Amino acid sequence: MEETLEKKEKILSAADIRTTFHTHGRTVQAVRGVSLYVESGEILAVVGESGSGKSVLMKSVMGLMPDNAEVKADEITFDGQDMLAMDPEQLRKMRGKEIAMIFQDPMTALNPLKTIGSHLMEVLKRHRGMDKEAARKEAVSVLNQVGIPSPEKRLGQYPHEFSGGMRQRVLIAMALCCRPKLLIADEPTTALDVTIQAQILDLLKSLQEETGMSIILITHDLGVVASLSHRIAVMYGGLLMEEGTTEEIFYSPKHPYTRALLHAVPKPHSGGKERLEPIPGMAPSLINPPSGCPFAERCKFACEDCRKEIPQYRTYSETQRAMCIYSGEELDHKEGEVESHG
């Protein structure tokens, strides 16, 4: 998990993304000014609860939002190309080829009337210009790569003949067909059982090491990312509350929300019997989001100033920053005791 401290190239960088929806005469401010980057060869986890804006953020970056959404950004650059200047056709070409995506539900993402083989070969023919024979060979080798046994036989089978975990592997295989530089995985294991989840997470990790691609992993589960990600971005109320390396987020979290999240789950090293510390209340509505810090309503440290305006980021290291008017030290002090994990 230790970082090599050499400066890596940023494969994706996005600045000040704002996404609003117009539905039923109301405006939902789903993402309210988020900047983030992904280095080449790294796994970035975007963690947040439902309604935090994590999926909308990534879809906004990829230009995948529906017509009733309005996306504004200062910058979206992928691999040196300005995505904001691209027309929809150019964007679409890039999405299939250089940026691939997999989604939460492997049950609905495949066409039930087409074989697994034709799913894969279609991608290979369209994006890599292969003929049928070459596409077939490549499809077999990609299925092999994602750990599907007897791939030749499996090519002729239909999605219903695959289990949930195997379907997720097929989707990963489809995503890999074009050898993307960036893979965006939106809750890839949420619909799967724990033993299958472990297999898929291991697969993603080893594929990343093998191919050197970057991965953005969107998830609500901090446990899933602990063993996988290099960096973590924590979203709440349409804002990026904190980002840092996995070590920083788990062992020296600065933002009260990140800290509260870590306290709300049973601790793995202590038998997990002590009483949980829930976060009171619930997430704010994004139709009329609070003018100040979105977490203020549920935060035990909140003061009047928190509710006035959205706080500035405080920078703690080259990699870690948090959006709170208090510093980590001040919060430790307020807590009455210095927290130390592990």
Next chain:
Amino acid sequence: MDNKNNEILLEARDLCKYFPARDFFGRKKAEVKAVDHINLTIRKGETFGLVGESGCGKSTLGRTLIRMYDPTSGSILFKNQDITGLKGRQLLPVHKQMQIIFQDPYSSLDPHHNVREILKESLTAVSGLSTDEMEGRMEEILKKVGLKPDDMYKYAYEFSGGQRQRIGIARALLVEPEFLLCDEPISALDVSIQAQVVNLLEDLQKEMGLTYLFVAHDLSMVRHISTRIGVMYLGRLVEIADSDELYENPLHPYTKALLSAIPLADPRLAAQSKRVMLSGELPSPMNVPTGCHFHTRCMYAREDCKNHIPEMVEVSPGHFVSCPYAGENNS
């Protein structure tokens, strides 16, 4: 199964629940043995956790135990009374004492009824209370689960997921049951809300002396809340133990694999922990392997595992495992 001083509230003896699997023309083509010869005791005041992967039969077992389903064979004893054969109206007093909360707080509340109507419906079904008593009881329970009195006139869509689950809990506890089946009650909730609901369940248990059967697939939460835990695989229980004992000293190969797959919310621990990876996939429940159901995926499987159904053996006090080689595989 065990003879501790604790009073046994609920017991399953050789319980089976089979569902017919039918083909396109409605002909029976196979049987899904969702619950296959299960012996189980739940003691008064404890939380019994039931874990296993989807399709292992844990929800079916829970629902058969509270007589939502008719068992195929075997018997169920609730407070020493055999409730296996009860039918129709005979079940009302049983259901008054055994209630359920569901996984999905979005689909388990009637959208056309406000909270008051939802609560009142369950109350009129089982009790002979006067209107005043009912109102009093409903207000009291709403307070207990942490909702406001004016929430009484709101509809389900006006609540968040966590609050809906509170309504579900209120509905279940309204008739003052002794036993509550919690069927994946927190799976659909956000992490920050899960802890609220778990703490509420723990408080209510203490306050009202409830006994829980907690069915879940989130293994770290199950350890947190459970006194004892049973692990299911393809319709059978493979291991039962006190929750700390199970997590610290799992004996069945399946339990080991299941526990090692828990994602640890601690990167340093996660880096150290060794995963026992399961090969292969869960066999179809319509066509389960012979002998030990787990032998097709077990790394220790031997020839006779294919032919003999292993028996549940008590290897240390209160720790039962259905693998004859469980002790040897530790090395």
